[in-house]
Amino acid sequence: MSEKSPLLEAFKRTDHQLPGHGNRNIQVLKEAMNRMDGQLESDVYGNGRIIEDFQEKIAGYLGKESAVFFPSGTMAQQIALRIWCDQNGIKKVAYHPLCHLEIHEEDGLKELHGIESILLADKNRVITMDDVRNIKEEISCLLLELPQREIGGQLPDYETLQAISDYCRNKGVKLHLDGARLFEILPYYQKTAAEVCALFDSVYVSFYKGIGGVAGAILAGDKGFTERSKVWKRRHGGDLISLYPYIVSADYYFDQRIGKMGDYHEGAKELAALYQDCEGVRTVPVNPVSNMFHLYFDAPKEEVEAILIQTYDETGIGLTGYVKENGEKSCFCEVSIGDNYLHVPKSELENALQVLNQKLKEKILA
Amino acid sequence: MSEKSPLLEAFKRTDHQLPGHGNRNIQVLKEAMNRMDGQLESDVYGNGRIIEDFQEKIAGYLGKESAVFFPSGTMAQQIALRIWCDQNGIKKVAYHPLCHLEIHEEDGLKELHGIESILLADKNRVITMDDVRNIKEEISCLLLELPQREIGGQLPDYETLQAISDYCRNKGVKLHLDGARLFEILPYYQKTAAEVCALFDSVYVSFYKGIGGVAGAILAGDKGFTERSKVWKRRHGGDLISLYPYIVSADYYFDQRIGKMGDYHEGAKELAALYQDCEGVRTVPVNPVSNMFHLYFDAPKEEVEAILIQTYDETGIGLTGYVKENGEKSCFCEVSIGDNYLHVPKSELENALQVLNQKLKEKILA
The missing domain is CATH 3.90.1150.10 (Aspartate Aminotransferase, domain 1)
Structure with a gap:
């Protein structure tokens, strides 16, 4: 373009x-900043009111115990998969052939984390229960992207989601949600974010798609998971001294647009x-x-x-x-x-x- | 604290x-943004005037062919060392025992890149020519931090720097500058940034120490090096759709404080x-x-x-x-x-x- x-x-x-x-001009940030008191203190390496309040707010919205703000979904998702692979002891995950990690991240998952990907389903359709049942190899984690962006934003029906979630729990396979556009599908499913997220062990959401913020992501899950994600966030170089430009705008546009x-x-x-x-x-x-x-x-x-x-x-x-x-x-x-x-x-x-x-x-x- | x-x-x-x-309150960003025209377009995944202009400006200041803006020095420096290790085919680097990568990054260099570190010098003094000469193992890169922050900001004399640089070039060892506080030592050395940087193959500088910006870093070197760094930046999750909040503030406070x-x-x-x-x-x-x-x-x-x-x-x-x-x-x-x-x-x-x-x-x- x-x-x-x-x-x-x-x-x-x-x-x-x-x-x-x-x-997407810089007025997007100016508008969000204009209403803020300049005396508000910066977050400092992941601590401080400005980041902790927002993390709590989104954790609550997603119905998860804990949430961590990341500069990008690329970073957040690789880290989620790494944590589950380390926990389950198998460096393999499964996802759709057009998954963001497979086609847009220069193979970071493989190059940085040594994690192998199993591609499920034909690339022109969403993952089905049969695709999941037919996985031949042991995997640590299955990633579902809702909606599947690269095929126009398609969804499985909700019963399929529930069945996949049940199946993974029984098998001890972690289920991760690429929820880059999670907010955008809730009206169709007629579910709350918390209801959808309850089917998943970990969830990533983005703040510059439907929400229209500047950049930034949240990774949510239980407290043990998010604490480990903070260690990896530092390793990736994402534990910035100040993430507030993204947080302030994410918070502002979330409130404006979530409804x-x-x-x-x-x-x-x-x-x-x-x-x-x-x-x-x-x-x-x-x-x-x-x-x-x-x-x-x-x-x-x-x-x-x-x-x-x-x-x-x-x-x-x-x-x-x-x-x-x-x-x-x-x-x-x-x-x-x-x-x-x-x-x-x-x-x-x-x-x-x-x-x-x-x-x-x-x-x-x- | x-x-x-x-x-x-x-x-x-x-x-x-x-x-x-x-x-370090959010007024730091507000002040930098206030003078900017809201219609200025965001950078988009590393492209656009706002990021390219600043990269060129700092490349020029550092006397390097090319420069890339990164969200953090942690990310920039791991990537620099990875590139040199890949190029030289040896996954070993040498640096000071109190190097940022060794003590503040949760071992990202080892955990993400599988790179081993050789620690030079006693931790209470700076690296000398003898320390470098006495490295027993083959390494791809030597990192020097100028000044050595964790010991109060100490420097080798300039002749030592030149000698280390000559030695590394002769040996085919790449020399990387951790210049988190490079701007701050130029008055002491009575050298330009370009003169100091000419001794190094790659250079990282920071914009929130002496410059006092919000966050962010530049990694500079020759064009081949910086192009490869962009691929790794994407892998790390640092190739954000918009980095302008950091760039605008880095540029604004650079102009205010470099003198x-x-x-x-x-x-x-x-x-x-x-x-x-x-x-x-x-x-x-x-x-x-x-x-x-x-x-x-x-x-x-x-x-x-x-x-x-x-x-x-x-x-x-x-x-x-x-x-x-x-x-x-x-x-x-x-x-x-x-x-x-x-x-x-x-x-x-x-x-x-x-x-x-x-x-x-x-x-x-x-």
Whole structure:
């Protein structure tokens, strides 16, 4: 997503952009800091009111005994898996082929921790109870990502989750939740965070996806687990003298947005339905189960980019800032619904989709 | 250093506190952010103007080809040593027994990277050319910390540095600089940062010691080295979507304070001399070579705390917020000179030291 992409430039020019919470500019931090008393003392290497209060608050929200703030989910999750592997004495874990640890972390789990990964399920679908039952090797931990981001944000049904949790407990396999978008799926499951987290031994949540903070993550579990995670946090170089810039913003935007996850989910469902009325367009999943979905166009990237730019310029509505190739004749992008969508006038939105549809028809049927 | 320490409370009550730059409260970040345009875009996973500009600026200042911003020195230095070990094919490095990696990082270097450390020199003195010449085993990298913080901030003479650098180059051993307080020693050496850094293959500097930023570090070297460090930064979980809170504050306070390092050094020399006039007090080193020294009292911790509290309450001058036991009959603390010292009226300072001296005499000679 180069800064000089014509599609991105056209997207930025529009009056209303559908995805996200707005620009990720430094105003995000300024707004969160502005309301804080400057005399509040920094956290100091994991101690102090500012970090301890937030950790307690999120531990409570997740229904876990204890929680630790981390600069990143990459760090938090490798550490969670390392702790479970050390405890169970087997340096193997299982997760989805498109797990963040497998494709976005330069193999940190293997290179830093010497942990081997067993890939479950076909990469185009979520992990099932059968996948778990069919694991041939002994593993220390199973990681489930809810929702599975790289396939548009898909979920197993809740009964499957419960069955996997029961199975792992019986087998002595630890169950870890990659909850990067946990908040975003609660309206679909109609469960509290604590109800979902009760199925897992350890939980990671993020504060810059649906919550829209600057960065940062929480790792939660029982007290023994989180205390060990602090030792590894120091080893990783994540026990900073001051993490408050991330904590202040995480706390501020958590309070602002945690109650809006239902609106974001409704928005995703509505927008996905509108896209599906367009020629040669489909969404994955068909019915979003969170605030996100993937959007596929049955046309080459360059053609779609040209059509999108025209649509933006004609309607003032920005649909996406990028599309990626999906073979020669198709392209796709990820759509995440946040505050932006809630402020778009419905008539303008519908008009933009009609214009898009018209242009796609002309191109595809030509 | 508990929040409820009576010494710390008395210290906080004083009108003038000698060490540091002032409270590490969140105003430090607010001040740096206030001057910034909110529309400035966040860095994104290591890219963007805000991070690239600062990396270039500090690379230039250090006279290195390239630089990478890290959330912490712990992360940056483990990665530097890992890269050199991988390159030289030997998982051994040498450093001082009180090296940060040896005593403050929960053995991250060993636990995450499997790198063995060879400890050089007696822990109460700096590494000499002889120590380096006498290393029996093959190592990939030698780390020098300038100044050696845990012994009050001591330095080898510059000719020794040059000799060690020449020796390492001839032997094919990489030389890494732990420059957590590099800026602070330049007035003593009367060298530019680039002149000192030219002796080293890789350099880490910190932005929350003498510079007084919120947190963060730079790792610098040639382009091949820094590119590899980015891969390891991601593995460690340090490649955050947004590091700008640390970068903005590092940049702001770098500009404010880089020109004051000579003043801080002069202050440290002046204050150390004043302490040495007190009964049963000595400093390490006797003549500070940076903005810091260690302060030793020949009296038990509890007695010194009581005397310090009385001195603070009588004079309004806070000398230190803590002292640590050094055996049963002695205690010590670290003193780092920053902006605070420059604003203390000299007459009040001298009066406070006289009051301290009087009380120490009464106690020690009693």
